[in-house]
Amino acid sequence: MARRRQAVTIKHVAADAGVSLQTVSRVINNGPNVRPEMKERVQASIDKLGYVPSIAAQRMSGSRSYLILALNDRDKTIAEWRGRSGTDWVDQMLLGGMLTCAEYGYRMMVELVDTHSDHVERELSATIAALQPDGVILTPPHSENPLISGFLAKKNIPFARIGSLEPGPGLRLTMDDEHSAGMATEHLLGLGHTRIGLIAGPEEYSLSGWRIEGWTNAMKAAGLAVDGLCERGDFGFESGLQAARKLLDREDRVTAIVASSDQMALATLEVASDLGLAVPDDLSVVSFDNTPVVRFTHPPLTAVDQPVAETISQAVKLLIGPDRKPLPTEPINVAGKMVMRSSTAPPRVRSLD
Amino acid sequence: MARRRQAVTIKHVAADAGVSLQTVSRVINNGPNVRPEMKERVQASIDKLGYVPSIAAQRMSGSRSYLILALNDRDKTIAEWRGRSGTDWVDQMLLGGMLTCAEYGYRMMVELVDTHSDHVERELSATIAALQPDGVILTPPHSENPLISGFLAKKNIPFARIGSLEPGPGLRLTMDDEHSAGMATEHLLGLGHTRIGLIAGPEEYSLSGWRIEGWTNAMKAAGLAVDGLCERGDFGFESGLQAARKLLDREDRVTAIVASSDQMALATLEVASDLGLAVPDDLSVVSFDNTPVVRFTHPPLTAVDQPVAETISQAVKLLIGPDRKPLPTEPINVAGKMVMRSSTAPPRVRSLD
DNA sequence: TGCACAAACGATTGCGCTTACGCGTTACGC
DNA sequence: GCGTAACGCGTAAGCGCAATCGTTTGTGCA
Numbered sequence A, B: 001m002a003r004r005r006q007a008v009t010i011k012h013v014a015a016d017a018g019v020s021l022q023t024v025s026r027v028i029n030n031g032p033n034v035r036p037e038m039k040e041r042v043q044a045s046i047d048k049l050g051y052v053p054s055i056a057a058q059r060m061s062g063s064r065s066y067l068i069l070a071l072n073d074r075d076k077t078i079a080e081w082r083g084r085s086g087t088d089w090v091d092q093m094l095l096g097g098m099l100t101c102a103e104y105g106y107r108m109m110v111e112l113v114d115t116h117s118d119h120v121e122r123e124l125s126a127t128i129a130a131l132q133p134d135g136v137i138l139t140p141p142h143s144e145n146p147l148i149s150g151f152l153a154k155k156n157i158p159f160a161r162i163g164s165l166e167p168g169p170g171l172r173l174t175m176d177d178e179h180s181a182g183m184a185t186e187h188l189l190g191l192g193h194t195r196i197g198l199i200a201g202p203e204e205y206s207l208s209g210w211r212i213e214g215w216t217n218a219m220k221a222a223g224l225a226v227d228g229l230c231e232r233g234d235f236g237f238e239s240g241l242q243a244a245r246k247l248l249d250r251e252d253r254v255t256a257i258v259a260s261s262d263q264m265a266l267a268t269l270e271v272a273s274d275l276g277l278a279v280p281d282d283l284s285v286v287s288f289d290n291t292p293v294v295r296f297t298h299p300p301l302t303a304v305d306q307p308v309a310e311t312i313s314q315a316v317k318l319l320i321g322p323d324r325k326p327l328p329t330e331p332i333n334v335a336g337k338m339v340m341r342s343s344t345a346p347p348r349v350r351s352l353d
Numbered sequence C: 001t002g003c004a005c006a007a008a009c010g011a012t013t014g015c016g017c018t019t020a021c022g023c024g025t026t027a028c029g030c
Numbered sequence D: 001g002c003g004t005a006a007c008g009c010g011t012a013a014g015c016g017c018a019a020t021c022g023t024t025t026g027t028g029c030a
Helices: A010-017 A021-028 A036-049 A055-060 A074-081 A089-103 A120-131 A146-154 A177-190 A206-221 A237-248 A262-274 A308-320 B010-017 B021-028 B036-049 B055-060 B074-081 B089-103 B120-131 B146-154 B177-190 B206-221 B237-248 B262-274 B308-320
Strands: A067-073 A107-113 A135-138 A159-162 A171-174 A196-200 A230-232 A256-259 A284-289 A302-305 A337-339 B067-073 B107-113 B135-138 B159-162 B171-174 B196-200 B230-232 B256-259 B284-289 B302-305 B337-339
Touching: A010 A021, A010 A036, A021 A036, A055 B055, A067 A074, A067 A089, A067 A120, A067 A308, A074 A089, A074 A107, A074 B089, A089 A107, A089 A308, A089 B074, A089 B089, A089 B107, A107 A120, A107 B089, A107 B107, A120 A146, A135 A146, A135 A308, A146 A159, A159 A308, A171 A308, A177 A196, A177 A206, A177 A256, A177 A284, A177 A302, A177 A337, A196 A206, A196 A237, A206 A230, A230 A237, A237 A256, A237 A262, A256 A262, A262 A284, B010 B021, B010 B036, B021 B036, B067 B074, B067 B089, B067 B120, B067 B308, B074 B089, B074 B107, B089 B107, B089 B308, B107 B120, B120 B146, B135 B146, B135 B308, B146 B159, B159 B308, B171 B308, B177 B196, B177 B206, B177 B256, B177 B284, B177 B302, B177 B337, B196 B206, B196 B237, B206 B230, B230 B237, B237 B256, B237 B262, B256 B262, B262 B284
Parallel strands: A067 A107, A067 A135, A135 A159, A159 A171, A196 A230, A196 A256, A256 A284, A284 A302, B067 B107, B067 B135, B135 B159, B159 B171, B196 B230, B196 B256, B256 B284, B284 B302
Antiparallel strands: A302 A337, B302 B337
8 A cells, every 4th residue: 555645735835825834834823924915825725725734743843733632431431332321421522522622623532541540640641642632631530530630730731620629730620519419409499398318429529529518508508407318329320229229218218319310310210110109209300410311211300411511612622722821720610500301399298397 | 831742752762772763663563674582672661661652753754643533424423412313323433443443552533524515525635634544434424425435535545334335435334234124023023013114214324225125025024015114214303203103193003113213213102102002012112223222211122233333343443454455345244133122012902904 | 615685773864844043124213 | 324123934953753775694505
């Protein structure tokens, strides 16, 4: 196979426009010191020849790579692809990230890294060295991994941590989990529920804590107790079954449950069905994530929509930035919103305690 | 911001191992004419320094880019991300493609292109020029677009067309739609159904035709008529509603339906529910795709699992290839398999005609 | 022992682009 | 009117790597 060369290079454009390479380069990069008519002439040649700069060459000469790297946990991702995870992170990352990158002439690449591996840094280092991205986006649990944050900070690569409020380097963007959980709880309180359970996420995720916080605050503000009403899961279906059983398979069961992921909400539905509890009459369920699946359950789930795509889009914009000004160190919150469906209703029997 | 340079380059490795750049290069690329002990020495330096070649530089010097481009239709993809499409192509492409790429030291990038736009070729050309991938994977409907195939063939870039049997250049891999549809139909025939409807895909997709073929052949082999039992949809939910209504909202309704996508099967469930038909007692439903959602419907759907991931994985392997031998011109079939759930059962009343 | 020939490695070149720098031109101050 | 500065453009160097060619060393055979 013949060695493949770039069809039309900057050289061809320069020749066609009758200018130097440098001038063409300036036009491409919106550089200063180019007269409008010159710029126009060069642009005409670019359009005429259909010239597109090779990102490889651009990277080589020490400039930007026009590449944003989205880092996801490998196991989490594969679980997601197999349909066994709650959040569709990859889809949403691409939806928010890729389209926004495209707007700015950037590309987005997804790479998988094992967070818990003991050679994360090695693996990451290799990926960075090979790809040399202009920015990196970290999703949970990577966004809470100090090894990863530390490495990127040391390498001076701009990066965004999604869904983590943990202090440390890098841009932080969250989906305001405390507020979202509060919102879900208040919705149920408004319907008249007083025993509202929470299926929280695992401790490794700081967002789990924030959701507990939001739920607790809402309950306390209504003068209600929270003891024994919170169980933990790992966002997966199986763990949801166990947590839901603990909350439901007893006399003083809850009349409503806020689940921290769609899969755990699905599991809650399953347990309710096993126990002969009707949803929403005997049990109201609010889910987190609002992935496509919750529209097709029985009944369709009221859910907190996590604006993952918007958040990633924000991150990309800040990472790319028109100029390379320093990134905000304060966390940025993107508000979630509730999507009402038919899994929530007033409790059948008002609890009298 | 300081201009970021590669931390450790081939030069450092060469210096550390006390050899020339070229020798290091040979070791990296498994080149010939290197003594084992020398190879070992260089490899030791590589490991010690944590050296990883820059793909940008590799591409620059005229060799491979170690990049596989996966091309998806933009509108289709966004519909998918929003949860409104049947197949989770992107997920499956990444699952099959990215992991396989990783095995071979390659990376996979997803890009979106409008198939129906009148400047497909321009858009594609720009992407290719910028990225210079070693191979391209085309999913439907791109895999049936002669403009795209023609362009890639002209540029001499190896590419795979997934899910298309249309003649033309490029590697062809399909999921044996004819066989799959036959399998689904035979399953229903085996349960005793005689009036089995098909909700086919749109005409633009040749796989729609193959599924009709498989279904027709199975029916005819059982001595049954197919007239008026086939409706078309566009794989989306809305179109499924219409098609299902045509098949069900009449006296001589079918007792079983094979739907060409999960979303259309979901719609069929909806229509059945509206008409007061119980699934599977009054109506059996078999779905195509087997995306995660069908495990959570009522009842969970029996489905034909489309081995998209395996197919893409195959494509990647052939595209990369140990050597650049010519790609097979005959289509390669990857067999789907049926996943039994509870949406199929023998018909309640045996039709007597 | 001599020669041909292959294997093993090194030196050089260039991929396409940006950055650094240099020189000529115009604008503006006193 | 001359100096300085800013602008507008060109020239040259080099990014990290693989391809090409050149040089040395080893091997087989007569």
